[in-house]
Amino acid sequence: MKKAPTIRDVAAAAGVSVSVVSRVLNPDSGPVASAKRQEVLRVIDELGYRPRAAARELSAGHALTIGLVVTDLSNPFFARLADRIVWEARSHGVQVVLMTTQEDPHLEAESLDTLLDRSVSGVIATPTGGNIEKWARLQDLGVNVVFVDRTIEELGDADVVSIENFDSARRSTEYLIGLGHTRVALVTGPRSTSTGRARISGYTAAHQSESLPIDHQLIRDVPFRGDAGGDAVGSLLALPQPPTALIVANTAQVQSSVRRLVQKGVRIPDDLSVIVFDDNPWTELMSPPLSVIRQPLDMLAVHALELVLGRMQGKFPEGPRLIEVKADFLPRNSCAPLALAHTTTH
Amino acid sequence: MKKAPTIRDVAAAAGVSVSVVSRVLNPDSGPVASAKRQEVLRVIDELGYRPRAAARELSAGHALTIGLVVTDLSNPFFARLADRIVWEARSHGVQVVLMTTQEDPHLEAESLDTLLDRSVSGVIATPTGGNIEKWARLQDLGVNVVFVDRTIEELGDADVVSIENFDSARRSTEYLIGLGHTRVALVTGPRSTSTGRARISGYTAAHQSESLPIDHQLIRDVPFRGDAGGDAVGSLLALPQPPTALIVANTAQVQSSVRRLVQKGVRIPDDLSVIVFDDNPWTELMSPPLSVIRQPLDMLAVHALELVLGRMQGKFPEGPRLIEVKADFLPRNSCAPLALAHTTTH
DNA sequence: ACCCGGAGTGGAACCGGTTCCACTTTTGTA
DNA sequence: TACAAAAGTGGAACCGGTTCCACTCCGGGT
Numbered sequence: 001m002k003k004a005p006t007i008r009d010v011a012a013a014a015g016v017s018v019s020v021v022s023r024v025l026n027p028d029s030g031p032v033a034s035a036k037r038q039e040v041l042r043v044i045d046e047l048g049y050r051p052r053a054a055a056r057e058l059s060a061g062h063a064l065t066i067g068l069v070v071t072d073l074s075n076p077f078f079a080r081l082a083d084r085i086v087w088e089a090r091s092h093g094v095q096v097v098l099m100t101t102q103e104d105p106h107l108e109a110e111s112l113d114t115l116l117d118r119s120v121s122g123v124i125a126t127p128t129g130g131n132i133e134k135w136a137r138l139q140d141l142g143v144n145v146v147f148v149d150r151t152i153e154e155l156g157d158a159d160v161v162s163i164e165n166f167d168s169a170r171r172s173t174e175y176l177i178g179l180g181h182t183r184v185a186l187v188t189g190p191r192s193t194s195t196g197r198a199r200i201s202g203y204t205a206a207h208q209s210e211s212l213p214i215d216h217q218l219i220r221d222v223p224f225r226g227d228a229g230g231d232a233v234g235s236l237l238a239l240p241q242p243p244t245a246l247i248v249a250n251t252a253q254v255q256s257s258v259r260r261l262v263q264k265g266v267r268i269p270d271d272l273s274v275i276v277f278d279d280n281p282w283t284e285l286m287s288p289p290l291s292v293i294r295q296p297l298d299m300l301a302v303h304a305l306e307l308v309l310g311r312m313q314g315k316f317p318e319g320p321r322l323i324e325v326k327a328d329f330l331p332r333n334s335c336a337p338l339a340l341a342h343t344t345t346h
Numbered sequence: 347m348k349k350a351p352t353i354r355d356v357a358a359a360a361g362v363s364v365s366v367v368s369r370v371l372n373p374d375s376g377p378v379a380s381a382k383r384q385e386v387l388r389v390i391d392e393l394g395y396r397p398r399a400a401a402r403e404l405s406a407g408h409a410l411t412i413g414l415v416v417t418d419l420s421n422p423f424f425a426r427l428a429d430r431i432v433w434e435a436r437s438h439g440v441q442v443v444l445m446t447t448q449e450d451p452h453l454e455a456e457s458l459d460t461l462l463d464r465s466v467s468g469v470i471a472t473p474t475g476g477n478i479e480k481w482a483r484l485q486d487l488g489v490n491v492v493f494v495d496r497t498i499e500e501l502g503d504a505d506v507v508s509i510e511n512f513d514s515a516r517r518s519t520e521y522l523i524g525l526g527h528t529r530v531a532l533v534t535g536p537r538s539t540s541t542g543r544a545r546i547s548g549y550t551a552a553h554q555s556e557s558l559p560i561d562h563q564l565i566r567d568v569p570f571r572g573d574a575g576g577d578a579v580g581s582l583l584a585l586p587q588p589p590t591a592l593i594v595a596n597t598a599q600v601q602s603s604v605r606r607l608v609q610k611g612v613r614i615p616d617d618l619s620v621i622v623f624d625d626n627p628w629t630e631l632m633s634p635p636l637s638v639i640r641q642p643l644d645m646l647a648v649h650a651l652e653l654v655l656g657r658m659q660g661k662f663p664e665g666p667r668l669i670e671v672k673a674d675f676l677p678r679n680s681c682a683p684l685a686l687a688h689t690t691t692h
Numbered sequence: 693a694c695c696c697g698g699a700g701t702g703g704a705a706c707c708g709g710t711t712c713c714a715c716t717t718t719t720g721t722a
Numbered sequence: 723t724a725c726a727a728a729a730g731t732g733g734a735a736c737c738g739g740t741t742c743c744a745c746t747c748c749g750g751g752t
Contacts, residue, residue: 004487019701059741079425119400379731399709
């Protein structure tokens with residue numbers, strides 16, 4: 001086990017001072033004679049020297065690192081988001097420290113502390129909803145915070161990148177109503193999350209614009225984790241007057257919801273028309289293929305990274321930004337017009 | 347934007363020296379009078395002091411961080427593996443820097459350099475197969491390397507955690523042969539990967555033990571990325587004598603392969619019996635549910651982390667370990683006995 | 693011939709922790 | 723009561739970079 005060479009080793013081998021080596025390492029930090037620059041570069045290559053990140057960070061006071069805080073990588077939505085962000089960050093020479101919260105504010109708090117210790121320059125996060133003071137403190141210490149997917153309204157000056165939650169929910173609801181459905185059920189995340197609230201609003205707005213009454217029994221704002229989505233579906237099916245259409249408005253709940261439908265032997269779309277919020281390739285492989293709201297992950301990732309990196313370089317000084325990207329609705333065969341049979345069971 | 351307090355601020359506020367504060371921070375590094383310890387802790391809490399990781403690392407020479415190098419987080423296999431590893435690492439106070447290689451040795455090399463700069467104490471990786479000297483150099487500099495899923499045989503002293511690739515392939519092949527199939531196709535990763543080779547061997551061994559000839563046209567070792575799996579399936583179906591059973595032996599290829607089957611209107615299991623290597627929940631939601639080799643991700647993650655953390659603490663001094671965990675075969679309805687109709691089309 | 697300015701260089705302080713060591717104060721035991 | 727061992731403390735060096743600054747050259751303008 002060898003020891004890695006330091007800048008002083010390089011300086012000695014090249015016959016120059018550490019200052020010169022440092023200036024070679026950081027162009028534009030001062031003049032270096034061309035001959036010496038060549039020699040230093042040669043020695044660096046020969047020794048396989050690489051500057052230690054920790055030393056650089058200590059001196060600079062901050063790291064070329066961003067924190068990525070997501071709920072749960074086993075949710076394909078976050079996994080693919082993370083994939084894009086890591087990839088995009090790498091191409092800008094920025095490393096990503098990944099933390100998961102499992103939707104638990106306590107774990108989130110721990111993660112934030114850790115990121116603070118690491119002196120990250122920015123954080124991209126899907127916040128749980130809690131830890132407001134902690135987020136504020138982070139910003140106060142100069143960490144650039146970008147929320148993606150969800151937001152925390154109480155936190156005034158954080159950038160946000162999300163899809164058009166209200167619109168997406170409204171459009172899919174209207175589509176089902178347009179097919180003749182009057183009992184459309186909605187399974188979505190808790191009202192404590194911005195997405196939960198926005199999607200319920202969109203659902204409600206669609207009903208209002210079509211002058212349809214809202215049955216609050218059909219709105220299920222349930223936790224993301226565990227089998228809450230499936231249970232909601234189960235209890236919806238058990239209703240005296242069950243819904244004829246269903247929107248599962250959160251990626252995290254799609255799997256358990258669909259599983260429950262399959263288990264119960266529900267025929268799609270004959271018994272139930274289904275739309276899910278997702279961009280999981282397997283929705284297409286089911287029979288019938290599920291209608292989906294496709295979330296433009298790439299756009300979310302790119303915008304989030306652009307914001308956080310931009311802020312790191314001091315761009316966008318004029319206060320927080322809110323970027324909403326459009327989510328496409330892809331109708332497939334899991335939705336059908338309401339059969340009269342449904343309404344006229346005597 | 348405030349400045350975070352340092353250890354010297356704490357020392358001053360508590361009326362002690364930095365040495366004392368440091369000893370409070372690191373129990374067992376020296377004695378501290380109980381009264382002063384209380385006072386220091388009080389001040390730390392009051393100031394919200396947190397030690398800077400960079401400073402600690404610089405002094406220690408290494409970071410409480412591990413690198414996780416995987417191909418691609420949009421592959422659910424790696425996403426869930428990463429999820430478990432990040433989670434498990436966090437509970438041990440270790441952070442994870444995530445890098446993806448997109449199966450490209452060049453990107454892998456870059457990632458390794460970056461991890462070296464960060465002075466990580468360990469790396470958990472799914473190697474692309476290249477960069478042998480780089481891996482060796484990493485180990486030479488005291489970084490603990492654990493390969494998971496795949497390995498590089500040339501690298502003598504790295505720990506490896508994988509599933510029983512040979513056995514899993516052999517078992518699933520034997521299962522299909524047992525159902526009467528004589529033309530079983532295999533889609534798997536390239537022979538340049540250890541898993542590709544092992545799974546082909548298992549497939550071959552099953553044929554030999556059943557005294558079945560091997561048709562090399564039915565073995566497709568193709569790249570992981572892109573649509574290579576789907577294309578292999580397409581060309582298998584176009585064979586003059588197409589297979590009656592198919593094993594897709596790599597998670598990364600399952601999606602494109604199954605999509606192609608659906609597109610081509612192949613009836614499962616009537617036209618084709620199918621087994622996939624996967625532990626994706628959606629395989630269960632298809633009709634019919636797919637038979638799978640379920641890879642025990644949790645075990646892979648836990649063992650990998652145990653090894654890397656153990657080595658960090660100087661355990662397991664007796665050379666490299668190879669841990670193979672058992673993968674379960676879950677027969678579902680996508681496999682059926684070979685119908686006579688198939689063989690006797692006159 | 694003289695002075696000014698900029699290129700080029702190296703010394704040394706600094707970032708914020710850890711750790712070694714010397715020193716003082718207790719404590720325990722003969 | 724005396725003296726060695728242990729507990730407690732603070733000063734200072736160190737980890738490996740970056741950066742400020744003082745200093746030496748050198749060429750060009752008057």
